[in-house]
Amino acid sequence: MNGPHRELTPEAALRLTLAAEPWLSCDDCFEQIDEYVERVLADQHMGMPAMHAHLAGCGACGEEGRSLLLLVAEDEGIDPGPGLRRLAAG
Numbered sequence: 724m725n726g727p728h729r730e731l732t733p734e735a736a737l738r739l740t741l742a743a744e745p746w747l748s749c750d751d752c753f754e755q756i757d758e759y760v761e762r763v764l765a766d767q768h769m770g771m772p773a774m775h776a777h778l779a780g781c782g783a784c785g786e787e788g789r790s791l792l793l794l795v796a797e798d799e800g801i802d803p804g805p806g807l808r809r810l811a812a813g
């Protein structure tokens with residue numbers, strides 16, 4: 724029982740959701756986001772579940788990830804579509 728406290732903030736809900744995941748701060752996320760986006764584009768990102776969990780749960784970092792993926796894909800001349808789908812799906 725959780726009692727009458729039903730109004731979870733998004734942040735609190737996220738903490739609960741991710742309680743079983745390795746937790747990253749946004750700073751940690753930003754340190755690894757370049758590598759993660761490169762890996763997503765190469766379909767080699769499965770070894771970074773904490774990054775996926777953070778990007779899925781953190782609106783700001785998720786948006787940053789999408790923007791960066793589009794930039795990198797354009798820079799490398801590749802189609803960002805599959806990467807965006809992998810970013811969304813994990």
Ligand SMILES: [Zn+2]
Binds near residue numbers: 748749777784
């Ligand atoms: Zn974040």
